[in-house]
Amino acid sequence: MSLSTSEIERYQRQLTVDGWNQERLKSARALVVGVGGLGGVSATYLAAAGVGYLRICDSDRVELSNLNRQILFTTEDIGKPKAALVAQRLSAQNPEIKIEPLSDKLTETNASELASGCDLIIDGLDNHADRLKLNKASFDLNIPFLYGAINEWLGQLSFFHPPETACLACLLPEELQDPKPTPVFGPLPGAIGSLQATLALRYLMTGEHPVSNTLLVFRADTTVFETVRFERRPGCGVCGKTVPSGH
Amino acid sequence: MTIFLRAGGQLRAMLKPDIDHYTRKVEIDGEKTIGEILKDISLDPAYVALIYVDGVMKDLSFRPSDGQTITLQPPVSGG
């Protein structure tokens, strides 16, 4: 896939980055589910970098209490659907790419349909139950799942692509004591969303995934990063089952 | 022996840290699992999503040794 003159100029400062592969990014397809604090940031960097096709899915509308951290939105956006707004803003940022906004509510039934045809699923969700739906779709479709989550001063992320790696259900139980609303230090989703974008771009260009079987934890209150190793769980209710064809 | 429990998020207040903002020193008699230690200090394990020690994930059956720091991670599920 060749680059136009305007693309060469737009991406000039990254084309000479060691290991960069703009053509691969141009032909890549990514799904970002949830475009609030985490997904708004990761989707912005993916769009700016020139990922050729972005499917962005969010059923929420902008609320005033989003604005301490969801920096794509303004006070005037309150009440408007997030997916359409993000698509509009990212298209203005980079008209060279295709963006498909979807306002569907994520369900067990439509998760696979949403992810179908994508090279990578990027987590921008705000609850564990929905993440498990994406994790299952990731396994069923053999599409890697780039997980990220935040709470107060804590952020964490990992890369799941079983059977090569563990999955989210290997790491965390189905039921979590999941208090709502989650307190959030505003810059934290920016940090974790940027790291997700970093890992996504690396993966889409090179196939490398350095945080598999590793949870990267960021403690924003002490500015400390920790890596925690974990293994695939043989009895996992998702990836411990028979591997679907296509793997 | 002495172990150190460390927690952030909403678990921090439940842990009742005493040696710094995040950490509680716990004296235990003999070998005990993390599950037993949490019971001794009346911390409900339902609020603990992950447990790790020296960069490796563990579970409630892990038996810490003298001087180890055990990190208790609350559910981290916002976005």
Ligand SMILES: [Zn+2]
């Ligand atoms: Zn699994």
